Amino acid sequence: MASIAVKELCKTYKGAAEATLKGLTFAFPEGKIGGLLGPNGAGKTTTISILCGLVKADSGNVMIHGLPQEAAHREQIKKIIGIVPQQIALYPQLSAVENLTYFGNLYGFKGKVLYNRIMHYLEVFGLEKSAHKEIHKYSGGMKRRANIIAAILHEPDLLILDEPTAGVDVQSRSMILQFLRRYNEQGASILYTSHLLEEAQLLCDEVVIMDEGKMILQGKPELLISALPECRNLEDVFLHYTGHALRD
C-alpha cells in the first residue's frame, strides 16, 4: 500500500493568475523515505498542505495510508501524520518541556507517560540538559530538533518534514538525518522536502521532482542519476529537468 498517493491534484488560489497545482500525480510506498523536490514556486508547500488537510484541492484525490483525505477521515489521518513545518512552530517564551507538554496534552497524553516520552526524545535529540530552557534561548539547530520532537510525540506512521535542516549546523543536521533513518527503520514512512539535494540523495529511497505544479520525474535517486550520463548527482538531474533559470 502507498503511504501517500496523489492523483490529478489541481489547485488555484483565489485571485491567483495561474494554477499552483496542475494535475499533480505521484505515490510513495509505505515504509520508505520519499523526497518531494522542486524549485521555489513548484507547489511543494501547497501539496503538503493538501496532504495534511489544511488546504482543499480544487480537484483530484489524495490517499494517506489508504484513507481518502476527506472530512470523514480527517481525524483518523491526523493521528497517522506528524508534520514538521519549516517554521519553528513552538512558543519561544516556553521551555522545551512546557512546549512539548502542551502539544502532548493536545494529543491526549498526560502525566508520567507524557513526561517520560518527552524526556526520552529530548535525550535522543541531545536536548536533555536544555529541557527547561526557554526556546528563544536555543541555537538554530536546537530549535530545529525541538521542532521535530513536537511532531513525533504521538509517534506517527507518516512523518512529513518541510526543510527540516534549513539553517542548521553540520552536527545538528547529521543528528536529524540519523534520527530520520532510525525512525524509518522502525516502520514509519517519511515525506521530506528540501533544497539540499545532496542530503535528499543520501536520505531518500525515492524522490519526486516537481515544477510548475506538475510532477516531472519520479524514481530512486541512484537510478535517476545513472539514467543521465552527464549527471554526477541528484543536483545535476534536478537542474537538467528544471533548468537554470532563476525562480522568484
Added chain:
Amino acid sequence: MLRLLATIRKEWQLLLRDKTGLTLLFVMPMVLITVMALIQDAPFKDYQDVKFDILTVDNDHGRLGRYIREGLASGGQFNIIDTLDGRPVTEQQARELVNNGRYKISIIVPAGATAAIVSNANRIVNDITQRMGMSVSLPVKKGADSMNVVIYFDPAAKKAFKGAIHQALDNFLTQVETDMLLDRIKQQLRNKEVQATPNDTLPIRLQAVGLKEHATGNSRQLDVVSNSVQHNVPAWSIFAMFFIVIPIAGNMIREREDGSLLRMKLIPGSYLLILAGKMLFFVGICLLQFYLMMLVGIYAMPLLDLPKLAMGHDQGATLLVAGAIGLAATAYGILIGTLFKTPNQALNFGAISIVILSAIGGIWIPLEVMPVNMQVIGRLSPLSWGLDAINDIYLRNGDISYVWKNVLRLVLTGGVMLAVAGYVEKRRMN
C-alpha cells in the same frame, strides 16, 4: 477537557513570562482609572461642592443688596467678596477683574434699587387699597426708570453656569419684591383691624407647595450618582478590558506566523476546544482586571481624596456583566487576530477602534450629552452596553432583571464575532 485545561495553562505560562505584557494588562489600567478619576473629579463635582468667588458691588446699601449677599452666601456655594485690599470693590474694578478671568462673576446692585422696589410695592398697595375703598397713600417715586442688577460673567463661563446664576438672582429679586409687598399689605391690614393684637404678624405663606428630591430606587444610591469615581472607574475599566484585544490578536497572529496554529490544527480533536481554552483564559484575565480596578475604586481612590466606589447590591449581576464584557472583548480580539495579517496592523486597528468605540459609547463623556445622532450610533457600541449595565447595578441599584438585555447583546455580539472569525479562517483554507 485536557485540551481546554492545557490551553489555559499554556496561556498562563506565556503571560507570566511576558513581564511587560503583564504590567500593561494590570498596572496600566489601574493607573488609567486613577488618573482619569483625578482629572475629571472637579468637572464631575456638583456646583454645591465647588465654591466660586463673587465680586459684589453694593451701590444700593439697602435691603436688596443685603438679600442678594446673604442669599448667595447662605447656599455655601459662593464666597462673597465686596472689598479688595480693604476697600469696597468698584464697578469698574469688578468689570476688569471678571473680564481678565480672575473672577468668574460679579454682581452690581445699583444705587436706589431698594428704593425702586419699595416705590413699586407702595404703588401696588395704593392701588389695591383704593379699590377696597380705603384711603391710603404711601409715597411713590414719580417717573422712575426701570432699574437692573448688573451681572458680569467671565467670557469663558459655561452657559449652564450663567443660567444657574441668572435663576438664583431672579429668585432673590422676586423674593425681595414679594416680601416688601407683603409687608406693606400686612401693615395696612393691621391699621384697619385695630382689634388685632399688636404682635400679630399675620403669617402669609406664599410657598404652599415646595420641592423635595427623592431617590427613585434605594435612597442610599442617590448620593453616589454624580461623582468622578462612580463614572470613571467602571467606564475606564471597560475601556481597559477591551484593550485585551491587543495581546489576543498578537497571540493569534504569532501562532499563525510561527506555525504553532498549524501544528494545533493538525492534532486530532476539535480546534474549537483550544479556542475555548484561550477564550476562557482571557475572559478570566478580563475579570481579574475588572475586580482589581474595582478594588482600586474602593480602597485607593479615598486615599487620593476621591469618593469611594459604590458597587451596588447585586454582586452576581456585576460578575455576569463583567464576564459578558470580557467575552465580547476576547471575541473581538480573536476576530482582529483572524482578520489581520501582521501584529502591527492588528495593534493599530485594535487600539484605534477601541478608542472610537469608547468615545461614541459614552466612556469619555456620557452619551446623554452627545448630539442625538451620535447617541443613536453610540448605543451600538458594546462598550456602551457594558457601561449601561454597570450603571444599572451601581447607580440604579439594579439586579439581573435590569442588565440581562445588555448582557445578551454583549454575548450575542461575541458569538457573531467568533462566527465571522471562523468563517474567515475557513475561507483562508480554501
